[in-house]
Amino acid sequence: MLNVTRELVDGIRAASPGAHAAWVLARARVAIVARHGGPEDADALLELFLEDPADYQRAGVLDAVMRRGTRGTARKLASACLVGGRLQEGVQEQVLHALGFLGYAEARDTLWQYAVGEIETSYDGQMGAALGLLSLSCDGLEREIESAVRACAGKNLFPEFLPILAHKVGNPELLPLLFDMGQTTASTDCNGGLVYGIALFGETGRPYFDRLLFDSHWETHGPGTGTGGWTYHGFRHLGGSVAEVARQLRACHSAMSYESWEYHVRVWLELVQYWFDDPLPPHCNVGYTPERAVDVCSGAFDRSSANGDDSLSGLVRDKGWVSRHEIYALRTRLEDRIMSEEASRAFAVSS
DSSP: OOHHHHHHHHHHOOOOOOHHHHHHHHHHHHHHHHHHHHHHHHHHHHOOOOTSTTOOOOOGGGGHHHOOOOOOHHHHHHHHEEEETTTTTTOOTHHHHHHHHHGGGGGGGHHHHHHTTTTTOOHHHHHHHHHHHHHOOOTOOHHHHHHHHHTTTSSSSSTTTTGEEEEEEGTTTTTHHHHHHHHOOTTTTSSSHHHHHHTTTGTHHHHHHHHHTTTTTTTOOOOTTHHHHHHHHHHHHTTTOOOHHHHHHHHTTTGOOOOHHHHHHHHHHHHHHHHHOOOOOOOTTTTOOOOOOHHHHHHHHHSSHHHHHHHSHHHHHHSSSSSSHHHHHHHHHHHHHHHHHHHHHHHHHHH
């Protein structure tokens, strides 16, 4: 077991509910275990969670449990948290995502009932169930999924994450339907699943995703609605590079109105914020290619010549949605990340 796992367990058991710094530290440790831990770490964190499966803070360890656990982990989690095909009362709904991610096929029908609304649940429960289904075979559910997705058309609000299952149906007609929903009736409070669902179609969905990414109607930069996070996952799922987008933004600066260009920068800035956080993919069948801070910094801030400043800091005006101060703060943060990454690389080489 990793030392950080022991520190995580001890820290959570000792932390008070109002200990903000302790819980930030716990999230950092969970991220380390999720990337570098093993089954023994997953078992220790599962035991910690099951001590109080109604505790929202403890549910945060499930991200590491599901990424480092085994089928045995899934059986223990299901046995403790499910009864009669439903979550036991009070159990945190992140369990649904974890069971699917762990490949626990026995829970598939339960996840579908939560995802489609046959079992009443919260926003988090519907999201967790749909995300869990991404990692499971949906053979035999295709007609039900298609019917449920089509039933969302024409509505402002609907079970937001049903559209992420559309690619499992095998019907290419659903792709333009999802795009049309986002263009016409879907509220920007309820379009995160549409954005991510379109990306999950892979190369077939890429032209649609490229169209919506910088379309202000979709508000893909919206952190308050959650759309920004699902835009990032879709962008990364399709192999997107924040460094390359920065270079493209600088190249097209003179080819569009400043207002339009500035909106593109606003979306890019949101992508960069999620890149800093470095969230792992929400399903088990994919991975994101790491992108170095030095490449992101170069894409945004290297000048093409000594004759003028065509970096983002030189192109952004001092009034509008994006201020120079925000760009300078980003440049400083990237410089700090470069130093941190290089220190980590040097330490790894010398170890």
